[in-house]
Amino acid sequence: MKKTIIIQGSSKSLGNTHKVVNYLNKDNQFDVVDLKTKNIGSFDYEFANADDDFLPLMEEIISKYDTIVFATPVYWYSMSGILKDFFDRVSDLLHYKKELGRQLRGKNLAMISNSTENDLKNGFTMPFIESANYLGDTHSWLSNNNIANDAKVKIDAFRKIIS
Template sequence: MTGNLIYGLIKKKYKPSNSQLIVSLNHKNVILRKKPLVIVGSHRKESDTLTFTEEVMKGIPHKLINLKDRKISAYCYSGKYSEDDDFEKIASLMAVHNPIVFATPVYWYTMSGLMKDYFDRITDLLTINKTGGRRLRGKTMFVISVGSDKKCPDGFEMPFRNTATYLGMRFGGIAYQSTKRKNIKDFEIIRRRLIRHTYI
């Protein structure tokens, strides 16, 4: 993606100088600080959710984590988990990346089981790892989702939006893709917002 295209998407709101734009595109530290972390929660390896996520993120530097390939234990009130549990590793990545993008298929009008297990574990960032929870404040959360309904089900975004609010994060919006028709509007809106967060 060229600097001219990115500038064309953001200039109306931000109007950065040429020097600022060059730093944003080429200075490694700046790009890494704004590099999105994408957490995918589909049970299928080559899923529609992953395909749509790759479309949304195309040309945007990012790190992708597939929960299917990681071990996320169910939430435990004792806070004791197996040594091979991966939640803390992913949580540490959340602390150094911004924005955070959650990608999930719609299962019975809500997030997938894999993603729900992960969200349940966020409780650990409020109890046994409060520092990790505090480091999420001020970050932005986006959601990418795929389902069979023509529109995103009512109430689907509520757990994400409310979680973001509770953690002191901003909710950047949701890009929903129906398997029956392509939602160009959501796609373009979220891409533009992600580009702003990555390069500004």
């Protein structure tokens, strides 16, 4: 089953991250989930959000995909809040749904970020690296509302890694 899913975590469904995801997925070989379209609450030690979209989404991801790519804009030197909530909810799989969480072992994770400049700060990738066995990452940027040509070269090389 060598399938890849891109999880788009942006506050704007059709913004710059969407442009980057579409370019990365220009051959339509990957499935895409837009977290903005999901009802995913923040982590709660009492698992008060157990009935939202997180667990069904994770069950689908774990059963169908070997590689998970997180796509995020850079907001205040970090991943987007919507993606951070998703990351925090993985704690549900460590405490509340351990059998599901164990199935994440062996999955590949990757990250693609974007901003308006080629200025990714040191430390940005740490949450991704420390969260799992890390496959790869790349950063892209837009110039005049378009993906910069140098960024396209990086995205093309990244596509080869995750395919």
